[in-house]
Amino acid sequence: MRTLRTLLLLFFVTVSAFGDGTKIRTYVLPYDAKPALRKMLKTIDSATFRIDAAIYSFTHKKIAERLARAARRGVKVRIIFDEESNRNNPRSRIGYLAKFRNVETLLLHANERKRRSKKGLMHMKVLIVDHRHTVFGSANWTYSAFGKNYEILAFVDDYGEAKRAIRALDEMAKSAKPY
Secondary structure, rough: HHHHHHHHHHHHHHHHHHOOOOEEEEEEEEHHHHHHHHHHHHHHHHOOEEEEEEEOOOOOOOHHHHHHHHOOOOOEEEEEEEHHHHHHOOOHHHHHHHOOOOEEEEEEOOOOOOOOOOOOOOOOOEEEEOOOOOEEEEOOOOOOOOOOOOEEEEEEEOHHHHHHHOOOOOOHHHHHHOO
């Protein structure tokens, strides 16, 4: 798991230090909630072959519907969910998405904390489309995040950054279990 932490740290440090012409667009919620959601849905709709994601809390029906629509178009969708937040949550979109062909739903229970009985969280909020477009930030995929909460979302259009994030998700998927 140390490798995963290193990859994630490297990804976020690199993203914060762009100077190479990489396109990045940030949205501050709740002020930019509507355009941020539109941009996220448009990004999902643009997928032609692959969507990878990791999300802590996912209850937003429109986002789930767009992911399902992408899967019906033949796009391969892999989503890693935090187990504790989604397994027994009736509002979680995991059960809805798990029914679709081309959708892989995984549950991840993060590492044990040393000297504590509780486990950590899979607390990421990231979406990668076609190994090129990355969306990440503090916002869960919930109605509160896109309407009430103070959050930030960043949209990055860069192949190298997307590949870094995918490598981190690949490592996480090794420890995850199917829903």
